[in-house]
Amino acid sequence: QVQLVESGGGLVQAGGSLRLSCAASGRTFNSYPMGWFRQTPGKEREFVASINRSGGTTNYADSVKDRFTVSRDNAKNTAYLQMNSLKPEDTAVYYCAVRWVGSEWTSESYKYWGQGTQVTVSS
Numbered sequence: 701q702v703q704l705v706e707s708g709g710g711l712v713q714a715g716g717s718l719r720l721s722c723a724a725s726g727r728t729f730n731s732y733p734m735g736w737f738r739q740t741p742g743k744e745r746e747f748v749a750s751i752n753r754s755g756g757t758t759n760y761a762d763s764v765k766d767r768f769t770v771s772r773d774n775a776k777n778t779a780y781l782q783m784n785s786l787k788p789e790d791t792a793v794y795y796c797a798v799r800w801v802g803s804e805w806t807s808e809s810y811k812y813w814g815q816g817t818q819v820t821v822s823s
Contacts (some may be wrong), residue, residue: 701796702726709794710819712786716821719750722796722814730754730774732798735810736781736793738819745795750783750804764790770773786821793818807812 708720722734735750740782749760749770769782779796791815802809 702729702732702820703789704796704798704812704814705744706796706814706817709819711820711822714786714788714823716786717782717784718786720783720794720796720817720819721806722779724777724779724798729772729777733804734772734779734797734799735804736779736794737797737807738790738794739812740792741793745784745807746792747805748794750778750799762794765779772809783819788821788823791819791821 703725705723706720709762712718727797730753733752736748737745738748747761748764749768751758751770751772757771769784784806795816796814797810798812799809
């Protein structure tokens with residue numbers, strides 16, 4: 701069992717930055733690759749970024765590439781999503797999750813999810 705708690709969301713103007721955190725407890729954090737997803741009302745959960753166990757390999761959705769950076773601190777059992785140059789279309793609830801099996805790009809590969817944190821970008 702892994703428990704995840706996201707924080708750091710809020711309201712920001714377009715062009716601004718936010719840093720989301722995902723604190724993990726339970727099983728050994730560094731055993732699992734992690735992912736970040738986002739969701740808006742009426743839409744499916746969308747892949748944002750992923751990071752492997754060591755933090756040495758990351759992947760991003762095209763829509764956030766060069767603006768967002770995913771990282772992790774295994775000593776602190778925490779993953780991060782640094783979001784720069786935010787746009788109104790980045791507005792969503794952001795979730796972190798533990799990847800269990802399968803492709804990093806699909807939410808079905810992830811087993812444990814946080815409760816989500818709201819990010820709102822005003823124009």
